[in-house]
Amino acid sequence: MISLQWQDGVLSLLDQAAYPQQEHWITCSTVEETAQALSSGAILEEKIAAVAGVYGYCLAAMAHQELQQTPQFQEKLDQAKALLLASRPGSRELAAALDFMEHPPEAYTKNVDQLTTLLATAVTYDRQQVIADRNICRNGTDLMGEGTRLLLRTDRGAFHSASPCGALGIARRGWKRDVLEQVTLCEGRPSLAAGTLLAQELSKENVPCTLIPDHAAATFLARQGAHLVLADGILAAKNGDLKAPVGTYELAIACYFHSVPFYAVLHADDIDLTAENGSVFGQEEGDPAAVTEGLDCGQAQGWTPAYDVVPAFLITGMITDRGIACAPYEETLEEQVKHAPRKMIVHFDA
Template identity: 30%
Template sequence: MRDRLLAAEKVKAIEWRDGALYLLDQRDLPFEENWIACTHVAAVAEAIRSGAVRGAPAIGISAAYGIVLAARDREAEGGDWHGALEADFALLGDAGPAVVDLAWALERMRDRLGRLKGHAEPLAVLEAEALAIHESDREANLTMAQLGVDLIRKHQGNAQAILTHCNTGALATGGFGTALGVIRGAYIEGMVERVYADETRPWLQGSRLTAWELAKEGIPVTLNADSAAAHIMKTKGVTWVVVGAERIAANGDVANKIGTYQLAVCAMHHGVRFMVVAPSSAIDLSLANGDDFPIEEQGGEALLDVGGKRLDAAVDVFDPGFDVTPADLIDVIVTEKGIIERPDTAKIAQLMCRKRLH
């Protein structure tokens, strides 16, 4: 199966070549495919802050490469370039403070920096670490895809409909994708007849990115309004909702793109199984439960833009970027370390003690 998954990789959003980071600008999709060349850390931070690169794994990978670019510039300046890099770590961290993969990747790069003392080629070592972070995410994607496909085969082996939310594919990761990677794998194995993609209001990641990515790969996709999801579950034979995660608490509560929670409620009502696919780096054991998630509110501009015109009515806007799905609404969490059915605190802790899949 792995060979079939590798052969199906057609979309990528991150490239490191000739000492520069190239990012597919996701703000321009699906209308144009433009690449941003980042040769300095400030450009990487701006790409993260502006949404040119998005998806927690992709942001973390980009930040790791950003540290490589920063180290190159700091070393050229001379002096205590190790110490000077702290400003660059802060710059990248502030670009996406709610993204756990960003903090994880920066901490890994900081740890590697701390073990560089006396090394003859420190920049080469940092570059190798960033490349390893990128490759490990890609490998994790492939492992999660295989595990998720096995679950779908176990519970419903025939061709079926799957519903997803936001974008969790190659555009959001370092390779095959998380939730969308599972869906792609299931399609390759002949177990998916159609994918229903929520448009994902208000930033339309589903219509701009997921539908584009699936169509580009020849996977049958139907784009739908978020508010049609329950009706689709009732009438279109959906057997699984498969989504990603921004962060997972110690008890299995999941923070993800706004609209995920209501999908889980509707899925339970309609007897549709609910799968969360995310790397173990998204699990934050410092958060006891979903009540501890910092839910950032956006400015509301996307809600006030109606038909290309600004809504002038004197109204308040509530525009959270994420919501929290309680663990008791989740059938299974899939990570590269293994799967957890009916997640709880004990099962999450057991998973995080594993060093490898077994």
């Protein structure tokens, strides 16, 4: 299920919070409608929010195209950027995407039509994300041999991105290449909601799949075993510490104890060389109501972290769109960031 479409100047976004109970699409024809969609809670994945943001930026340009080549045009774009950023406070991905829009590839700047330049830049950003996802899948599959049994810690499916991505994308590619034997999905939510969706996706492709709760992962590794464990990450520090969804830390510990290779999966753009180590990510706490909601706990209070920080020594390697980085991470992660691939140019005809 693809969750974002851009056609004829209209942005359509799948309400991911409502899916699969209902397939509801949010149509955006203005930057204001885009910002509303991004702030509504309907878009769960930050990378989808970033792609939506660049098209929302274009919608603002389209609404004021008569002001092109005037200072007022840039003022309208600045207002649109501020509105979009306010819809997703603290989103690193959205901020980077809008910065990309403000610095288009040099080949586009020769176009006197500012709107055409912005549209081409947005399409370029969108396609680069798709290419990066495919490269991650290719690099991850290179770790797999015939008969590989995978355990995945992920909540990203095809409906979370413009293409199969992350740990699940690696598993799907491995199945198509006949090197995958079995997938086990590790889910943290009590309802197993995300895992259920991912299991449905794998079942459609006849991939043998088992769904387990987070707290059963260590016992599963002890009894059933796995050749590789893949977990989607959020952000990597310079030393290899990993910011990741809650539950990833304990899974990494279980892998370390049972000598099972543990690989993080993320984009190279999610490597932050300004963060010396994981302490920079802080110790933000999650919503206590997420623990106690719907339960009669008396006077007890809930507690949950907002995310995990996994120490680098627990991580066998990091699979990115630019290769696989292993320790010493200070060297290998820096190499991936500094040796970025040449920016793709989209030949765009207005």
